[in-house]
Amino acid sequence: MAKTLFDKVWDSHVVTSLGDGVDLLYIDKHLVHEVTSPQAFSGLRENGRGVRRADATLAVCDHAVPTRRQGRAHIADEQARLQVAALAQNCRDFSITHFGIDDVRQGIVHVIGPEQGLTQPGMTIVCGDSHTSTHGAFGALAFGIGTSEVEHVLSTQTLRQKRPQSMRISVNGRLAEHVTAKDMILAIIGTIGTAGGTGYVIEYSGDAVHALSMSGRMSMCNMSIEAGARAGLIAVDDATIQWLKGRPLAPSKEHWQQAVHHWQSYVSDDDAHFHKEVTLQAERIEPQVTWGTSPQDVTHVGGFVPDPKQEEDPARRQSMEQALTYMGLLPKTKIVDIAIDHVFIGSCTNGRLEDLRAASTVIKGRKVKDGLKAMVVPGSGLVKQEAEREGLDQIFKEAGFEWREAGCSMCLAMNDDRLNPRERCASTSNRNFEGRQGRFGRTHLLSPQMAAAAAVTGHITDVRELL
């Protein structure tokens, strides 16, 4: 029977069926970070249980770490310091590899997995973090889990899971210049809504998707969760295999050919059945900007803040009104008239080298608008190192950006990088929820290029006018 890519990964990982549609699924790789793991490790200790496969587990601190160099040796926030220390101790106790705060390989968990070559096609990958979907860019089934499940994986290397349904989202044609993977995924979320993918695993396909670099594919799969799907994935092609070649945790020379042969089977069969299909035309996608407090509150840069009065569904109308009040925006405001206080370039959506390069081409030779705060937080220590080798840090610093150490930073503002109340931020991250970047902070999601353009002009700007 014809199978989808998702079916192939799922079926090859069923340890046994537990009845009632629940399978016991083997987990190939488990990523662990400081915020969602301490209770799992205490659970293990309380029950006298161990870690089944420390060799298949990798830990890193990213969420709560400061990104100012001075702050890293001794974390000022006591709770965060204890949490980071607890991760290090737990990893020592259970012999888990850990990239600590002073390791150059440290960074956002979803940036370092692919960077190290840990993320490979056909794998099942989990992490106590909803953006684990990022790893699906490699044709892996990767999804976020809660802390109880983290403990379950540590102890058994498996998960009890009910099989989700499959959805295929095809983006056909070619993206216009300066329109990015981020715009594509925001447009998709605008189309299907934040609950549109609930209960599904999404496969992204079509020529516009396969024309993306691996970095772009990761940006797309990353935000599957914002569309309600636990996982998003993309079939393996040459780009996938090229990325993996020579990475530290990729298969050794001895096994390389065998692995590549195995990986190449991770594509959907021609006549595979999907429970739902959505199609978009790439040429129609313009640079996207969110105006509200949910990623589905999105429009294109040439658009306007919508008027709730024109919304027929009363529940939707009410949530739009709430969003506009929170965001301090009036209906029918031109998107490009929205003035910005802060620009954040980073996160697991857009904190990779390619994103920093793209933003730097806009910034080069220009200055950050007076009075505006702007920062770049590389997704990992290695991204930072490579960017510095290419001189990107100089471009950003000369323009007036702050150049930080790696971490999640203002994507969720658990450390000291955060917006002040009512400050407005153009951000390359993935969530514009109320308070996400700081209490009463206001977030507009967009691509790195668009964020860079806003930094220069001080308001939302169509980057194509600057290039």
Add this chain to the structure above:
Amino acid sequence: MQKFTTLRSIAAPFARDHVDTDMIIPKQFLTTVSRKGLGAGLFYDLRYDDKGAWNSSLLLDKKVYKGAAILVVGDNFGCGSSREHAPWALLDAGYRCLIGAGFADIFYNNCFKNGMLPIVLPKQQVGQLMQAAEAVAYMTVDLPQQTVSVEGTQQVFSFDIDETRKRALLEGLDDIAMTLKEEDSIRAFEERDRTQRPWLWASP
């Protein structure tokens, strides 16, 4: 895990749609290394002002809802971050059962791991329960019978739930202990995998 069989309680209303886990428990409460005590941070940004002073206009904070263990919620509740701190916070504040038209996947899953029951009902029925909750009512959730009823009315709604999840709640089963019984199958899978994907088993 605490068993869940039947639950009778005042039901508190929380009508908002797309409530994300950041809203349920904001990030400043995530640096804890414990599962306990998170109730203090529940809906924090909706309950306290800039200066940290209590300023709640939430219906569920009205005195009549004190002690409520049932929360009737809006659509797509629990979206966003996978943080299990969200169900921990709700549980710590006393809520053991949530009733809504749809929950985000990870949140839904996380509830069961903590002996909590998220009930999905058609939008229209949730609407009726929301009205009942807003008018203040006792509700009874009967897991063995799979029903929700509103006291003093004829309203009884049946809900669906997976057999395995139902059993786990009724008996207070520990998932990990159950899975550990599958050790033979897990080991057999690993043995097969060693030959099929040797690169994943090569020592570094």
